[in-house]
Amino acid sequence: MNATQGLVNNTIRFSAVDGPGNRFVVFTQGCNFNCITCHNPYTITECTDCGVCVGSCPEDALTIEAGPLVLVDRSACTDCDICIDVCPEDSTPLARYLTVAALVDEIRTVRPFISGVTLSGGEATQQPDFVRALFGAIKADDELTGLSTMVDSNGSAPLAVWEDLADVIDGAMIDLKALDPDVHVQLTARGNTEVLRTIEYLADIGKLEEVRLLIVPGYNDDVATSERTAAWLHRVDPDMGVKIIGYRAHGVRDEASHVPDATPEALAAFTDAFRRRRFTRITVV
Ligand code: SF4
Ligand code: SF4
Incomplete structure (x- = not known):
């Protein structure tokens, strides 16, 4: 593989849920997390x-x-x-390897109808050269002027990767599976040190579009966790977007089938914790 092609699971020409506005989305194949709650487990491995x-x-x-x-x-x-x-x-x-040139050609065909392009996954930053090449090509293309470039990420890439991508990314939506490192390991099989550093770094450079919190009963849905999470994110940047997502069992692997759906009370507790800290860009789904 080289930088001019990426391993892609799928593309969607129009999405209203993968970042701001109407977006062309490229779902990459391969992820370094193994989340028990993953709704797209077929994107995890090659x-x-x-x-x-x-x-x-x-x-x-x-x-x-x-x-x-x-x-x-x-x-x-x-x-x-x-x-x-x-x-x-x-x-x-x-899943298949697609070239940057082929993707740019496809994006051109829908240019009048979209506001940007999102790289999602899998975990797109596992293919950082591809991210840089695709977003760099979009930025350099006169017909694609004005499209925003966003990454939907688990946040685990090393700081050096984010620093290298900073000039071609307009924003990033970062999953914070759990603030507590032990709970993060239970949910993803990986620690969260890099995730927290990524959130801080992207906020620092003004490119943290949104932090996404998946509320999973029995793991991270208690009131104390909602308060700690809101307090930590408030220290980072109270102007960030926050999306509070209730876990739904539908479509997950058998190992998570015992986990019930998130309760309205838990979602309300998280929403309240952020509202009281004057976050204004809160979405609950
Ligand atoms: S060839 Fe094997 S690893 Fe590849 S998709 Fe089929 S079953 Fe899965
Ligand atoms: S089983 Fe065959 S028809 Fe169905 S998705 Fe796979 S390749 Fe396509």
Whole structure:
């Protein structure tokens, strides 16, 4: 792989939930977290070409060649997702390498209808050269002038990565899975030291678009956590956007099926904790 192409799970031409305005979204494949609450677990790992999914396709769109290498006949694929359901690796045979040039061409076709481009995932910053190349190409393209470039990220990239991307990113939406490092490990299998540093750094340079809080019952939904989280983010920057997201069990892996949906009371407690600290850009979903 080189900087001019990225491993992409999917693209969406119009989204109103992946940053401000109407956005073209590129979902990258591969994530360094393993969140028990992940609603898109098939974006976590890169396909190993094991071949397990090949026989499952009702359209015979999948074949395996010597290598081994699993190939997709996209003209036959009906997006039924059966291959994703049977994959034992949290992957998909449908992810593919796309060039920056091809993505820029596609973005040009919808330019009049969008306000920006978001790189989401998976975890886009796992492919930092691709992020820089795509956003740099958008910034340099006369036909794409005015489009904002945003990353939707788990925040775990090292500071050096964010510093390198700072001039091509207009903003970032960062997930804070838990302020408590032990709870963060329980939820993601990774610590949160880099995440907290990323939030502070992006706020410092004026590029923290939003912090996203997934409220997960039994893990991070208590009143004390809501107060500590709001207080810490207030110290960082009370002008940041905050999105409070209630966990929903639908679509998650079996290991999280025991976790109930977030309660209205928990969402209200978080909302209240931020309102009392004069945050003005609060969204609850
Ligand atoms: S999503 Fe496409 S490739 Fe996968 S099983 Fe369905 S038809 Fe086959
Ligand atoms: S998508 Fe999953 S099951 Fe199919 S070849 Fe790749 S790793 Fe194997």
